[in-house]
Amino acid sequence: MSESKPNNPAKSQRHRARELAMQGIYEWRLSGKSAKLIEKATQDEKSLGRYDNEFFGQLLHGVIAQQETLAAQVSPHLDRKLDELSPVEYSVLMLGAFELTQHPEIPYRVVINEAVELAKTFGGSDGHKFVNGVLDKLAAQVRATEVAAK
Numbered sequence: 001m002s003e004s005k006p007n008n009p010a011k012s013q014r015h016r017a018r019e020l021a022m023q024g025i026y027e028w029r030l031s032g033k034s035a036k037l038i039e040k041a042t043q044d045e046k047s048l049g050r051y052d053n054e055f056f057g058q059l060l061h062g063v064i065a066q067q068e069t070l071a072a073q074v075s076p077h078l079d080r081k082l083d084e085l086s087p088v089e090y091s092v093l094m095l096g097a098f099e100l101t102q103h104p105e106i107p108y109r110v111v112i113n114e115a116v117e118l119a120k121t122f123g124g125s126d127g128h129k130f131v132n133g134v135l136d137k138l139a140a141q142v143r144a145t146e147v148a149a150k
Contacts, residue, residue, distance in 0.1 A: 077138055
């Protein structure tokens with residue numbers, strides 16, 4: 001395991017990159033700032049602990065660039081309109097959907113678990129259950145072979 005913030009030394013650099021990417025997507029969703037501005041502000045901040053900077057950039061830029069496609073993939077699995085999701089749920093789902101579709105080298109269970117952990121950390125009390133259900137359905141669709149092999 002890699003070092004991270006002193007209050008949680010067990011966090012991996014990839015997990016920390018996901019946290020920062022989710023926060024960046026959240027910021028983009030609320031402010032409309034560009035991915036480049038958000039990435040630069042994050043990189044300039046010195047108190048964030050250690051994180052996988054390359055992975056962070058891939059996630060942040062990838063989600064923002066592909067948000068329409070990701071929204072189309074996630075929307076059929078929602079119980080309400082995408083615009084009605086909290087900014088945290090939206091950000092976590094977009095991040096999870098991006099990883100499921102664009103990072104097949106990461107096992108789908110890892111992607112879902114990481115998204116659930118983000119939802120628990122940053123979201124409402126039962127948001128993680130919602131995120132788990134949506135991403136589980138999406139995984140069955142976009143990674144059918146891997147899911148069937150479980």
